[in-house]
Amino acid sequence: MPIYEYETIVPGKGCEKCRKRFEVIQDINEAPLSKCPYCGNPVRKLVSWCRAxxxxxxxxxxxxxxxxxxxxxxxxxxxxxxxxxxxxxxxxxxxxxxxxxxxxxxxxxxxxxxx
Ligand SMILES: [Zn+2]
The missing domain is CATH 1.10.10 (Arc Repressor Mutant, subunit A)
Structure with a gap:
């Protein structure tokens, strides 16, 4: 399964995980996360690990x-x-x-x- 990278939308907000960047292993059919699974802060998807x-x-x-x-x-x-x-x-x-x-x-x- 591919690894996706996420980061917080609001700079300076969020927890230790999403203030930096965190990786989530997701099925390709799964909808991208809109919230940090650790603190609920809004996040966005970055370039996939594969491309990086x-x-x-x-x-x-x-x-x-x-x-x-x-x-x-x-x-x-x-x-x-x-x-x-x-x-x-x-x-x-x-x-x-x-x-x-x-x-x-x-x-x-x-x-x-x-x-
Ligand atoms: Zn967070």
Whole structure:
């Protein structure tokens, strides 16, 4: 079931939970909450946790890509290759995997021995 985030509509009002943000696991067919379940203060739904998670991944991907570029610029091919390779394993990113293989080649690795 998806996780939804809520926050108070009235800044400074509400309890410890809704003054910050709180997460509620709800069925997709369930109506969104209009009140904090802890104190009854009016609340509104924020972006879903799922969408937030995707943003985090793309921020991380950008960071990894920049680091790979940096290694490539400095001619540190094996570093670039290892980073791209391990990250592509994690994300199943075939573009990054191809890049890792190219960097391994530039680093002088024998690709056949890598398997
Ligand atoms: Zn509350």
């Amino acid at each position: 998670a995707v943003v985090e991944v793309s921020v991380e991907a950008t960071r990894v890509e920049n680091k790979v570029k940096e290694y490539e610029r400095e001619g540190m091919w094996s570093h670039a290759a290892e980073l791209a390779d391990s990250y592509s394993e994690k994300t199943k990113d075939s573009t990054l995997k191809t890049r890792a293989l190219e960097d391994y080649k530039k680093a002088g690795y024998d690709l056949n021995s890598l398997g």
